[in-house]
Amino acid sequence: xxxxxxxxxxxxxxxxxxxxxxxxxxxxxxxxxxxxxxxxxxxxxxxxxxxxxxxxxxxxxxxxxxxxxxxxxxxxxxxxxxxxxxxxxxxxxxxxxxxxxxxxxxxxxxxxxxxxxxxxxxxxxxxxxxxxxxxxxxxxxxxxxxxxxxxxxxxxxxxxxxxxxxxxxxxxxxxxxxxxxxxxxxxxxxxxxxxxxxxxxxxxxxxxxxxxxxxxxxxxxxxxxxxxxxxxxxxxxxxxxxxxxxxxxxxxxxxxxxxxxxxxxxxxxxxxxxxxxxxxx
Amino acid sequence: xxxxxxxxxxxxxxxxxxxxxxxxxxxxxxxxxxxxxxxxxxxxxxxxxxxxxxxxxxxxxxxxxxxxxxxxxxxxxxxxxxxxxxxxxxxxxxxxxxxxxxxxxxxxxxxxxxxxxxxxxxxxxxxxxxxxxxxxxxxxxxxxxxxxxxxxxxxxxxxxxxxxxxxxxxxxxxxxxxxxxxxxxxxxxxxxxxxxxxxxxxxxxxxxxxxxxxxxxxxxxxxxxxxxxxxxxxxxxxxxxxxxxxxxxxxxxxxx
Numbered sequence: 401x402x403x404x405x406x407x408x409x410x411x412x413x414x415x416x417x418x419x420x421x422x423x424x425x426x427x428x429x430x431x432x433x434x435x436x437x438x439x440x441x442x443x444x445x446x447x448x449x450x451x452x453x454x455x456x457x458x459x460x461x462x463x464x465x466x467x468x469x470x471x472x473x474x475x476x477x478x479x480x481x482x483x484x485x486x487x488x489x490x491x492x493x494x495x496x497x498x499x500x501x502x503x504x505x506x507x508x509x510x511x512x513x514x515x516x517x518x519x520x521x522x523x524x525x526x527x528x529x530x531x532x533x534x535x536x537x538x539x540x541x542x543x544x545x546x547x548x549x550x551x552x553x554x555x556x557x558x559x560x561x562x563x564x565x566x567x568x569x570x571x572x573x574x575x576x577x578x579x580x581x582x583x584x585x586x587x588x589x590x591x592x593x594x595x596x597x598x599x600x601x602x603x604x605x606x607x608x609x610x611x612x613x614x615x616x617x618x619x620x621x622x623x624x625x626x627x628x629x630x631x632x633x634x635x636x637x638x639x640x641x642x643x644x645x646x647x648x649x650x651x652x653x654x655x656x657x658x659x660x661x662x663x664x665x666x667x668x669x670x671x672x673x674x675x676x677x678x679x680x681x
Numbered sequence: 682x683x684x685x686x687x688x689x690x691x692x693x694x695x696x697x698x699x700x701x702x703x704x705x706x707x708x709x710x711x712x713x714x715x716x717x718x719x720x721x722x723x724x725x726x727x728x729x730x731x732x733x734x735x736x737x738x739x740x741x742x743x744x745x746x747x748x749x750x751x752x753x754x755x756x757x758x759x760x761x762x763x764x765x766x767x768x769x770x771x772x773x774x775x776x777x778x779x780x781x782x783x784x785x786x787x788x789x790x791x792x793x794x795x796x797x798x799x800x801x802x803x804x805x806x807x808x809x810x811x812x813x814x815x816x817x818x819x820x821x822x823x824x825x826x827x828x829x830x831x832x833x834x835x836x837x838x839x840x841x842x843x844x845x846x847x848x849x850x851x852x853x854x855x856x857x858x859x860x861x862x863x864x865x866x867x868x869x870x871x872x873x874x875x876x877x878x879x880x881x882x883x884x885x886x887x888x889x890x891x892x893x894x895x896x897x898x899x900x901x902x903x904x905x906x907x908x909x910x911x912x913x914x915x916x917x918x919x920x921x922x923x924x925x926x927x928x929x930x931x932x933x934x935x936x937x
Contacts, residue, residue, distance in 0.1 A: 620881070643884075655790045
């Protein structure tokens with residue numbers, strides 16, 4: 401009696417995932433080792449040209465610049481987010497709920513529209529320049545839009561909640577008795593921070609890095625709106641290769657590099673969790 | 682440590698997060714065309730928005746896509762969660778792993794892989810390709826929401842139903858479904874919002890036959906400033922806010 405239902409459910413679920421997750425991903429791996437073809441996108445023979453092209457100085461520069469902007473974004477998010485999550489975990493529980501709600505509201509609102517809102521503020525005759533000029537801080541408007549800084553600001557603005565939430569989770573689970581024990585054993589504030597708090601919050605830090613660093617390399621619309629043509633992300637390269645240049649093997653190889661970066665970060669996260677053990681956090 | 686320091690800091694960061702949104706809302710009511718100077722209160726940009734046929738069409742397209750993607754992903758996601766929760770089967774860890782990979786992998790990777798698949802099988806890019814793609818990236822979020830609900834659930838009830846002679850299907854419908862209902866609604870709302878906001882995946886898998894709102898906004902904001910976008914952004918903001926409050930309310934109420 402129960403078998404048909406079970407079978408139907410399993411077939412549906414497996415079918416969907418195999419067809420729309422596994423098969424497409426294998427296809428990308430396959431495309432990355434094939435040859436570019438203007439008519440059919442990809443064709444035989446198999447080769448590693450696309451991967452070699454990744455190290456072409458022209459693209460290598462773009463990738464390194466993208467990695468630099470993503471790393472800066474992650475660093476800024478961490479520097480803002482770490483104390484923020486700590487302070488948040490100290491707020492009375494009742495108010496914490498509201499504050500977390502306020503943190504996820506932006507996650508639910510259109511990221512494109514929020515990026516555009518930054519443009520209103522950063523433009524040459526925008527609000528920030530006007531405000532600074534009327535305060536007498538600067539005489540002539542600064543060029544803020546279409547710079548590397550604008551891209552980083554945009555990425556931080558979109559990704560900050562993704563850094564804060566995992567950090568908040570580890571701070572919230574931080575046991576007061578461990579901190580008191582450290583204090584009782586004679587450790588000062590700084591020493592407790594370095595030897596107790598930092599190691600215990602490390603999984604949250606790594607989770608946050610994972611959630612920020614990767615999207616910070618892929619969100620191609622941020623440079624499109626705020627960065628001009630010189631501040632490209634890996635995402636812009638992949639998009640151009642697939643939609644404009646029609647060089648699928650190269651686009652596929654670039655996206656596989658992103659996937660490998662993700663796998664590496666996930667592994668680091670897992671290892672850090674194992675080192676601390678289930679008991680610590 | 683004194684108490685005002687953390688509080689000032691929290692307030693400051695919240696201000697940074699919300700100032701751009703507030704600027705957008707305020708400027709959507711700005712009469713002036715240049716967009717930087719306040720030229721008096723006006724609803725002209727809202728009017729311009731609704732007089733733009735292509736825009737209204739894109740709005741309907743987006744709403745319909747979000748509705749269908751949320752519904753399909755909720756059905757499949759709920760069944761997946763039930764299967765993961767109740768059944769032992771081979772490859773369970775692989776299934777879990779695949780869902781995790783979908784959630785974690787950069788959207789652009791998912792986007793190009795799906796584009797490759799659709800072109801390979803000769804699927805015309807449009808509503809169907811968008812639907813398949815949106816359901817796929819919404820799926821893990823629904824599964825997680827429903828799983829969280831199922832994990833805190835008393836196992837004795839399904840056992841009792843089984844002992845009383847209910848088949849798996851009947852038991853699922855009469856015992857499990859009412860339990861996971863709040864999670865289903867919350868998952869549906871999340872899927873709806875994710876679909877409505879998606880830019881990255883849609884850029885790749887949509888075709889000229891089915892224009893959706895985020896892509897229309899994208900082409901508008903790439904060059905210069907468009908005051909209509911302020912109005913549209915404000916509407917989307919209010920809409921998402923209502924959806925979010927609805928889902929929180931459903932989850933909170935179900936906990937009591």
